[in-house]
Amino acid sequence: MTTIRPTQITDISAVIELINDSWSRTYDPLIGKEARLAITDKKHVPALFEDEIDMPIGESVVAVDETDSIVGHVGGFDKGEVGTFFVDHLHIKPEYFGKGIASKLLDSLSEAISNRAQRIELTVLQGNERAIGFYNKYGFKAATGENEDDGLDDTPSILLRYEI
Numbered sequence: 508m509t510t511i512r513p514t515q516i517t518d519i520s521a522v523i524e525l526i527n528d529s530w531s532r533t534y535d536p537l538i539g540k541e542a543r544l545a546i547t548d549k550k551h552v553p554a555l556f557e558d559e560i561d562m563p564i565g566e567s568v569v570a571v572d573e574t575d576s577i578v579g580h581v582g583g584f585d586k587g588e589v590g591t592f593f594v595d596h597l598h599i600k601p602e603y604f605g606k607g608i609a610s611k612l613l614d615s616l617s618e619a620i621s622n623r624a625q626r627i628e629l630t631v632l633q634g635n636e637r638a639i640g641f642y643n644k645y646g647f648k649a650a651t652g653e654n655e656d657d658g659l660d661d662t663p664s665i666l667l668r669y670e671i
């Protein structure tokens with residue numbers, strides 16, 4: 508049985524470990540280990556996750572198992588565009604794939620931001636077919652001709668949107 512709850516400051520190290528493990532599995536085959544490490548060393552730092560918890564424009568929730576171990580996480584920030592929330596990361600432990608955890612996390616996030624956002628945006632690297640398939644099934648649509656960024660290490664990304 509998993510429970511969804513707001514991320515706490517004491518969760519940050521476990522969240523970073525979860526995300527780094529996920530990035531290793533997902534992005535090493537796409538961009539290589541060296542490039543992935545260079546990015547994660549700069550991006551996956553406690554201050555980012557503290558901001559998601561403490562700042563009014565941030566939002567972060569975790570999925571925990573019956574022992575209160577973190578098995579999933581989603582987080583991000585209000586985007587500069589009014590009414591848009593940008594999901595910076597959504598990661599699940601592999602043994603929890605296919606159990607509805609990612610959907611529950613997005614449902615909880617959507618509820619938490621519903622008073623300030625009408626849509627969620629995120630980017631997925633081309634080639635990350637598992638994530639693309641999940642987001643399409645959840646209801647995200649590709650923003651044709653638009654992109655949040657250029658991807659990672661020359662691997663382009665796809666901008667996806669979901670209307671809350």
